[in-house]
Amino acid sequence: MSNPPKPLLDLTAVVMQFGALRAVDVAAMSIAIGERRAVIGPNGAGKTTLFNTITGVLRPTSGRIAFDGHDITRQLPHRRAKLGIARTFQITNLFPTLSVMDNMKLALRGLKPRKFSMFGDGALTAEERSIAEHALGMTRLGERQSAIVRDMSYGEQRQLELAMALSSTPRLLLFDEPAAGLSPAERTIVAEIVRSLPRDITVVLIEHDMDLALGLVDYVTCMYEGRVLVEASPAEIRSNATVQDVYLGKARHHA
Amino acid sequence: MTDGERRHPAWVSWASSVGVLAVLATLPFVLKSYHLGIATQILIFAILAMSIDVLAGFSGRTPLCHGAIFGTATYFVIYSVNIWDLPLPAALLVGVAAATVLSAVFAILAVRVSGVYFLLLTLALGLVVWGVCLRWSQVTGGENGLRGDLRRGALADIKVFYAIAAATSLFAYIAMRRFVNSPFGLTLRGIRDSESRMASLGYNVTLHVFLAFVVSGFFAGLAGSIYAVFNNYVSPSAVALPQSVQGLLMAIVGGIGTLVGSYVGAALIIMLELFVSAFTERWQIVLGSVFVAIMLFAPEGIVGKINQLTRRHSQSKNTNP
Ligand SMILES: Nc1ncnc2c1ncn2[C@@H]1O[C@H](COP(=O)(O)OP(=O)(O)O)[C@@H](O)[C@H]1O
Numbered sequence: 001m002s003n004p005p006k007p008l009l010d011l012t013a014v015v016m017q018f019g020a021l022r023a024v025d026v027a028a029m030s031i032a033i034g035e036r037r038a039v040i041g042p043n044g045a046g047k048t049t050l051f052n053t054i055t056g057v058l059r060p061t062s063g064r065i066a067f068d069g070h071d072i073t074r075q076l077p078h079r080r081a082k083l084g085i086a087r088t089f090q091i092t093n094l095f096p097t098l099s100v101m102d103n104m105k106l107a108l109r110g111l112k113p114r115k116f117s118m119f120g121d122g123a124l125t126a127e128e129r130s131i132a133e134h135a136l137g138m139t140r141l142g143e144r145q146s147a148i149v150r151d152m153s154y155g156e157q158r159q160l161e162l163a164m165a166l167s168s169t170p171r172l173l174l175f176d177e178p179a180a181g182l183s184p185a186e187r188t189i190v191a192e193i194v195r196s197l198p199r200d201i202t203v204v205l206i207e208h209d210m211d212l213a214l215g216l217v218d219y220v221t222c223m224y225e226g227r228v229l230v231e232a233s234p235a236e237i238r239s240n241a242t243v244q245d246v247y248l249g250k251a252r253h254h255a
Numbered sequence: 256m257t258d259g260e261r262r263h264p265a266w267v268s269w270a271s272s273v274g275v276l277a278v279l280a281t282l283p284f285v286l287k288s289y290h291l292g293i294a295t296q297i298l299i300f301a302i303l304a305m306s307i308d309v310l311a312g313f314s315g316r317t318p319l320c321h322g323a324i325f326g327t328a329t330y331f332v333i334y335s336v337n338i339w340d341l342p343l344p345a346a347l348l349v350g351v352a353a354a355t356v357l358s359a360v361f362a363i364l365a366v367r368v369s370g371v372y373f374l375l376l377t378l379a380l381g382l383v384v385w386g387v388c389l390r391w392s393q394v395t396g397g398e399n400g401l402r403g404d405l406r407r408g409a410l411a412d413i414k415v416f417y418a419i420a421a422a423t424s425l426f427a428y429i430a431m432r433r434f435v436n437s438p439f440g441l442t443l444r445g446i447r448d449s450e451s452r453m454a455s456l457g458y459n460v461t462l463h464v465f466l467a468f469v470v471s472g473f474f475a476g477l478a479g480s481i482y483a484v485f486n487n488y489v490s491p492s493a494v495a496l497p498q499s500v501q502g503l504l505m506a507i508v509g510g511i512g513t514l515v516g517s518y519v520g521a522a523l524i525i526m527l528e529l530f531v532s533a534f535t536e537r538w539q540i541v542l543g544s545v546f547v548a549i550m551l552f553a554p555e556g557i558v559g560k561i562n563q564l565t566r567r568h569s570q571s572k573n574t575n576p
């Protein structure tokens with residue numbers, strides 16, 4: 001890292017305070033264009049809250065968030081989506097009364113003027129169909145296009161979370177525990193999907209499963225009590241005593 | 256096949272469209288004037304109920320101000336014929352325009368809240384309109400209201416007016432159905448299901464709800480304008496809270512999020528009111544009981560319940576090998 005590439009995402013002194021709780025307190029964090037980054041840390045470390053400040057769900061109490069050189073600290077979530085920030089949700093956040101394909105349509109059209117077509121035909125265009133079917137194929141949902149989301153299994157809903165993220169072409173893609181609660185076979189699918197993403201998409205992955213996360217990324221941020229505890233390569237993280245203390249140690253105790 | 260909305264095969268919708276048109280076309284020849292007037296009223300109030308359904312059923316925002324929007328159109332139509340001497344078609348346009356502008360103002364104020372806050376805020380906005388109509392008596396005639404003379408010439412014939420109301424109602428239904436099935440309509444159902452997901456996908460939720468509110472207000476105004484011609488009279492009760500509640504009840508009883516349910520709800524409530532009020536002055540108690548029964552046994556409304564049953568039926572057929 002002698003000549004660091006231009007950062008896509010740059011956080012400076014970002015603090016998110018909930019009453020007395022300082023959920024996020026990140027002095028500096030920088031993610032380069034095209035980088036694959038994992039954010040790990042025990043439950044309650046502030047990982048999801050960090051994502052919420054990056055995507056605009058929460059406005060940080062103080063600090064500055066820059067995306068591609070622009071200050072986005074106070075921008076609304078849909079504006080940040082327009083700049084190319086996309087995410088998946090740790091707690092499944094889909095459109096439960098709609099079909100899989102309607103969920104995909106909404107994911108595809110979020111940044112397209114067609115979303116304002118008030119009396120036009122709602123059918124998929126050929127281009128939309130090919131993107132949607134590709135994403136559904138990758139997430140093994142090709143046969144489930146007309147299923148209503150609330151009737152689907154938890155695993156299928158998690159797969160749809162991913163398919164929706166894949167169908168837009170974001171510059172920064174934030175995955176919040178995409179494999180949480182999935183079977184080993186389903187986790188392999190998730191890993192495959194993350195690996196198959198085009199290299200120009202920058203990826204930040206929150207993941208509890210160390211083995212899964214460390215195999216997918218270039219660099220790892222370990223958070224603890226809102227702060228960045230260690231930032232290092234996957235190999236160094238594996239052997240880092242502090243990380244093992246707060247993270248692996250605890251995980252082992254739980255297991 | 257991938258369209259999750261389409262529940263029936265194409266021939267069913269064709270057959271039912273033809274059937275409905277045939278019934279609508281036959282009514283003037285079989286009903287007495289009085290009953291044709293009731294049918295006309297049902298067709299008009301169904302437009303109001305559908306305009307409410309666009310927000311309550313498809314956007315997840317239940318309004319209690321649509322009576323005020325509806326009645327504002329009624330006031331404007333009668334006023335502009337009486338005082339400005341406008342020809343009726345122009346007066347109808349003024350009524351729709353006034354209602355649309357009013358709904359845009361309401362929308363700006365109410366669009367940022369949802370749930371019970373939306374309900375209460377729109378209720379309060381409706382009350383303001385009612386207060387103005389009641390107090391500004393130089394213009395609105397206060398409690399006495401305004402009497403119009405709108406049913407001149409051919410319009411005096413209820414058959415002619417029925418035909419106009421039916422055509423307007425049909426137009427409103429087709430337009431609103433197209434609206435809710437459009438790409439924009441899908442964004443409203445997305446907002447109903449998850450606003451945070453919509454925002455993260457790049458949708459400006461506030462803007463979409465604002466636009467839906469204005470479209471909904473346009474159709475409520477259309478209903479109110481036609482009603483002005485039907486009723487030839489307007490008083491503060493046209494913009495009062497019970498009007499908003501009744502429109503909402505029609506949509507709910509028929510089936511929220513179904514559009515056609517509004518016709519069933521309007522027919523049920525209007526006929527029930529006429530029938531029961533012949534026997535007792537306390538017809539609202541009966542209406543209340545019917546409403547409670549429907550909420551208990553078919554909370555998705557009559558059409559909603561029918562859709563649910565037919566879907567379950569076709570699913571059990573499909574799962575058979
Ligand atoms: N909206 C909120 N209001 C108050 N406290 C919150 C809120 N969101 C998260 N927290 C708290 O912030 C801490 C960090 O939570 P979170 O970011 O979800 O952790 P992680 O994703 O690392 O498990 C937790 O103690 C959590 O209870």
Ligand SMILES: [Mg+2]
Pocket residue numbers: 047048049090
């Ligand atoms: Mg989390």
